[in-house]
Amino acid sequence: MEIDQRSRWVPPPHGWKKCNIGFCWSKKDKIIGAAWVLRDEKGVVLLHSRRLFAQMDNVDLAKLTV
Numbered sequence: 081m082e083i084d085q086r087s088r089w090v091p092p093p094h095g096w097k098k099c100n101i102g103f104c105w106s107k108k109d110k111i112i113g114a115a116w117v118l119r120d121e122k123g124v125v126l127l128h129s130r131r132l133f134a135q136m137d138n139v140d141l142a143k144l145t146v
Contacts, residue, residue: 095121115129
């Protein structure tokens with residue numbers, strides 16, 4: 081996997097919160113790992129969580145689950 085070094089977090093407008101969500105699917109193991117983080121306009125993490133989902137047969141099902 082390649083990560084674009086120019087990519088960076090962009091804060092929400094003043095007074096707003098921003099939630100970023102991500103996941104990764106393992107075709108071999110049929111699992112996905114998902115995580116999310118909620119930040120304020122200063123980038124301070126307010127809440128976050130992560131979870132593993134099993135029996136994910138395809139990436140489309142994984143996307144719908146997350």
